[in-house]
Amino acid sequence: MEKKTIFFLLISLLGVSMIFSGHCTAAEVQLPDEARICLGCHSYKGLTKQLENKEALSLYINASEFADSVHNPTSCAGCHMDISMANHPQVKKITSKKEYSANASKSCSMCHPNDVLKKKPAHGYLITQTKAPSCSECHGAHYIKRITEWKTRISDIQYCLTCHKHDLSMKLGSGELLPLSVNETLLKNSVHGSLQCGVCHTGFSKTEHPLRTFKSKKEFSASVSKACTMCHTETQLKKKPIHADLITTAKVTTCVECHGSHSIKRMSELKPTVKENQYCLTCHKHKFSMPLKSGESLSLSVDESVIRKSVHDKLQCSACHIGFSKTEHPKRVFESKRKYSISASEVCKKCHENANKLYEESIHLAQLKSGNLKSSTCTDCHGSHSMAKATTDKTLGLLSCNKCHGEINSVYEKSIHGEARSKGKENSPTCASCHNAHDVKVTARTTKMKDTCLKCHKDVDNLHKKWLSNPPIKLSSFAGLHLDTIACATCHSPGAGGGVYLTLYDKKTGYPFPEEKVLKLLETDSAGLVKKIDTNEDGNVDAREVWNFTQRLKRKGADVTLRAIMDVRTGIEAHQLTAKAKAVKECEKCHQADSHFFKNVYVVLSKADGKPTLYTAEQGVLNSLFSVLPVNQFYVLGSSNIKLLDILFILAVLGGASFPVVHIMLRILTIPIKEARRLKALKKEGK
Amino acid sequence: MIRIYLHPIPIRIWHWINALGFIILIITGIQVRYGNIIKLFSFETAVDIHSWTGFILIANYCIWLFYYLLTFKIKIYFPPITHPIQFTKDSIRQAKFYGYGIFVGDPNPHHPTPDNKFNPMQKISYLMIMASLIPVQIITGLFLWDPKLFSKWINLVGGIQIVDMIHVLLFIFFSAFIVVHFYLATLGHTPLAHIKAMITGYEEEEEEHSH
Numbered sequence: 001m002e003k004k005t006i007f008f009l010l011i012s013l014l015g016v017s018m019i020f021s022g023h024c025t026a027a028e029v030q031l032p033d034e035a036r037i038c039l040g041c042h043s044y045k046g047l048t049k050q051l052e053n054k055e056a057l058s059l060y061i062n063a064s065e066f067a068d069s070v071h072n073p074t075s076c077a078g079c080h081m082d083i084s085m086a087n088h089p090q091v092k093k094i095t096s097k098k099e100y101s102a103n104a105s106k107s108c109s110m111c112h113p114n115d116v117l118k119k120k121p122a123h124g125y126l127i128t129q130t131k132a133p134s135c136s137e138c139h140g141a142h143y144i145k146r147i148t149e150w151k152t153r154i155s156d157i158q159y160c161l162t163c164h165k166h167d168l169s170m171k172l173g174s175g176e177l178l179p180l181s182v183n184e185t186l187l188k189n190s191v192h193g194s195l196q197c198g199v200c201h202t203g204f205s206k207t208e209h210p211l212r213t214f215k216s217k218k219e220f221s222a223s224v225s226k227a228c229t230m231c232h233t234e235t236q237l238k239k240k241p242i243h244a245d246l247i248t249t250a251k252v253t254t255c256v257e258c259h260g261s262h263s264i265k266r267m268s269e270l271k272p273t274v275k276e277n278q279y280c281l282t283c284h285k286h287k288f289s290m291p292l293k294s295g296e297s298l299s300l301s302v303d304e305s306v307i308r309k310s311v312h313d314k315l316q317c318s319a320c321h322i323g324f325s326k327t328e329h330p331k332r333v334f335e336s337k338r339k340y341s342i343s344a345s346e347v348c349k350k351c352h353e354n355a356n357k358l359y360e361e362s363i364h365l366a367q368l369k370s371g372n373l374k375s376s377t378c379t380d381c382h383g384s385h386s387m388a389k390a391t392t393d394k395t396l397g398l399l400s401c402n403k404c405h406g407e408i409n410s411v412y413e414k415s416i417h418g419e420a421r422s423k424g425k426e427n428s429p430t431c432a433s434c435h436n437a438h439d440v441k442v443t444a445r446t447t448k449m450k451d452t453c454l455k456c457h458k459d460v461d462n463l464h465k466k467w468l469s470n471p472p473i474k475l476s477s478f479a480g481l482h483l484d485t486i487a488c489a490t491c492h493s494p495g496a497g498g499g500v501y502l503t504l505y506d507k508k509t510g511y512p513f514p515e516e517k518v519l520k521l522l523e524t525d526s527a528g529l530v531k532k533i534d535t536n537e538d539g540n541v542d543a544r545e546v547w548n549f550t551q552r553l554k555r556k557g558a559d560v561t562l563r564a565i566m567d568v569r570t571g572i573e574a575h576q577l578t579a580k581a582k583a584v585k586e587c588e589k590c591h592q593a594d595s596h597f598f599k600n601v602y603v604v605l606s607k608a609d610g611k612p613t614l615y616t617a618e619q620g621v622l623n624s625l626f627s628v629l630p631v632n633q634f635y636v637l638g639s640s641n642i643k644l645l646d647i648l649f650i651l652a653v654l655g656g657a658s659f660p661v662v663h664i665m666l667r668i669l670t671i672p673i674k675e676a677r678r679l680k681a682l683k684k685e686g687k
Numbered sequence: 688m689i690r691i692y693l694h695p696i697p698i699r700i701w702h703w704i705n706a707l708g709f710i711i712l713i714i715t716g717i718q719v720r721y722g723n724i725i726k727l728f729s730f731e732t733a734v735d736i737h738s739w740t741g742f743i744l745i746a747n748y749c750i751w752l753f754y755y756l757l758t759f760k761i762k763i764y765f766p767p768i769t770h771p772i773q774f775t776k777d778s779i780r781q782a783k784f785y786g787y788g789i790f791v792g793d794p795n796p797h798h799p800t801p802d803n804k805f806n807p808m809q810k811i812s813y814l815m816i817m818a819s820l821i822p823v824q825i826i827t828g829l830f831l832w833d834p835k836l837f838s839k840w841i842n843l844v845g846g847i848q849i850v851d852m853i854h855v856l857l858f859i860f861f862s863a864f865i866v867v868h869f870y871l872a873t874l875g876h877t878p879l880a881h882i883k884a885m886i887t888g889y890e891e892e893e894e895e896h897s898h
Contacts, residue, residue: 632846656863
């Protein structure tokens with residue numbers, strides 16, 4: 001006998017014995033005979049099947065509940081069409097409950113055709129979705145009740161959750177997927193756990209489920225949030241000024257964006273359970289902004305991931321945003337974005353005292369104080385929430401400086417320093433290497449210029465003396481003299497135009513004599529000062545004007561002198577440094593009367609912040625006797641010759657040469673006299 | 688004609704080195720200063736030669752100084768302090784010779800001897816040159832040779848521009864002087880007499896006529 005036949009007989013016997021033995025509850029209910037046979041086995045609670053994904057699929061059927069179901073009259077095979085007494089049980093591979101359920105649900109369409117199922121729009125939408133739950137996932141399997149009867153028994157929330165507990169979503173116009181699933185546990189634990197779904201989702205009930213479409217999640221949450229105002233009145237919401245601003249001016253249109261939706265917690269309960277940063281981010285993680293007096297819009301949103309990467313990731317928000325906490329949120333008003341940044345940077349000094357001390361000496365702060373609001377503050381370079389650590393982020397200097405000094409950067413990138421950096425030499429200088437990080441200084445036409453290069457280029461005096469020396473002894477001081485007076489870039493940026501800069505210095509202090517002090521002494525303003533220096537107003541300061549200007553200051557008690565340096569003319573030229581092999585080595589470039597450096601001479605007054613004001617000087621200003629005393633520390637062989645001495649030289653040589661000529665001529669002219677006297681003398685001697 | 692040994696060998700060596708050195712310094716000095724007009728050498732070469740020559744002349748000056756100091760012959764440069772009136776008269780007489788007597792055939796009032804080598808005008812001018820102008824030129828030259836090394840001293844003088852002015856003014860003076868000096872050297876009893884004397888050491892002097 002075949003194995004199959006033996007197994008079928010055994011099952012039949014088991015079924016019959018169960019029917020008559022009274023062990024089966026099916027005996028107490030009205031069931032079709034076929035169902036009774038199936039329940040012979042499937043009424044055992046322990047009957048399960050191990051699925052391929054290790055899930056345990058229960059094969060137990062509660063006979064009485066099944067008998068009460070709307071499908072009682074339908075025999076088991078009416079739905080389980082692939083099972084018959086002849087082929088059951090069969091070895092069937094089932095991947096998962098989901099798959100089983102989907103396959104089992106296929107038989108529903110035998111009696112419930114699609115056109116009927118799509119009658120209700122929401123149901124119609126649902127069943128056409130690829131990821132839609134199968135019929136049995138929402139409606140159940142063996143204990144299905146007639147909908148009308150089921151609705152009367154089930155609570156509103158449970159009715160909705162019948163479908164919405166499943167992984168449902170809806171595609172929005174924007175392409176976003178709007179999740180429609182609701183976590184039952186979170187919902188129950190929320191402050192709104194006891195509310196019926198329809199309280200918030202107005203228009204929805206056990207009998208109504210309109211089909212709605214939204215352009216975006218934002219639109220959906222805005223629509224949903226309208227329901228909040230049904231309980232939370234505007235007066236109540238605007239009690240706290242910041243909350244009032246949020247919902248009116250900051251354009252946070254939806255309540256749910258901050259407060260959440262189904263998992264919403266009472267604020268008094270939420271606050272103790274979250275850390276300060278999380279509390280702040282509850283709102284600030286969303287995109288919103290506040291209007292400023294200038295008409296600008298200040299973004300108030302914070303990217304949590306950015307904070308996590310920042311050097312301040314361990315700090316609480318209130319460490320920087322002083323006065324703010326989980327309980328305090330003062331309302332502040334700012335003129336403009338820039339003024340906000342400036343005021344926000346003030347807080348940095350609380351922890352970074354040393355950096356701030358240096359910053360106080362910087363050109364940036366000086367500029368800021370003089371009214372240039374574009375000048376950098378802490379956050380301009382370091383960022384705000386993205387605060388990076390300069391020691392670990394070596395590119396910080398470059399990136400932050402480039403925001404304002406982009407034109408210099410493009411030159412720097414082509415320079416020997418920039419190229420070295422691009423080749424991976426991390427010790428190649430960036431902006432801060434020369435200009436400092438916090439006490440950012442103007443290096444142009446100051447004594448700092450050499451120091452900045454010497455930070456890396458050690459022992460340059462001795463390096464230069466190898467070729468820059470005056471025989472017979474090679475002394476580093478001779479090379480040093482050149483390096484003191486000539487900016488490195490002057491020679492190391494070949495092709496760069498250059499000039500001689502005569503900066504007004506205070507002899508007593510050894511520092512530049514500040515322009516502000518000059519203005520005070522001469523009782524004038526910047527416009528008036530030009531006239532006091534260039535008195536004939538021809539646009540060029542001549543030697544006599546240099547003399548008069550310094551003498552005038554001296555008469556006012558200022559012990560000043562003009563110190564000269566040779567430098568490139570622009571910041572771009574100063575940064576286009578090249579390899580030393582290409583540097584200028586020809587002495588004649590400077591030591592010749594027609595040197596191009598001496599064609600560009602400027603009188604420079606430095607402001608207290610180091611920013612120079614340049615007054616174009618006449619080309620021959622350094623060749624005048626008038627310049628000897630005001631510029632007594634600067635002399636370049638061959639280039640700064642005093643013209644008067646040249647004239648004197650010519651006269652002296654002519655005089656020296658004419659003396660013998662005149663003397664010889666007189667001697668020739670007087671030969672007859674000499675001859676006569678000689679003859680007379682001979683005659684006297686009797687010869 | 689009598690022959691007087693006026694110029695001992697150290698002095699002759701010093702003199703000709705000095706003469707050659709002065710010419711080199713003047714030429715290279717002109718090249719350094721007027722490089723845009725004159726192109727005898729490059730600036731660098733001119734400076735190198737100028738510096739080397741300068742140091743050679745410093746050493747040379749020391750030879751002169753030590754010789755005259757150690758032999759006590761330095762006194763030949765000094766006017767007789769005890770006879771100022773006589774010296775003044777002699778100076779006027781010598782000036783009259785160059786300005787008048789030489790044209791009418793008067794004999795040179797000065798007859799050099801090893802102990803009284805220079806006429807009064809030579810004494811004044813050489814003392815001024817050897818005791819002050821050359822040392823000043825050496826010092827300013829050294830200052831310009833390495834201004835940073837001597838910066839403190841330069842500041843005492845009033846700055847590098849002043850130092851350069853002094854050096855250039857003396858350069859102008861020496862340039863003119865060397866021309867005049869060369870001419871005066873031809874005023875011996877023959878045009879080459881003094882020059883020969885500076886080579887051989889012996890100056891030829893006409894014998895005094897006894898009356």
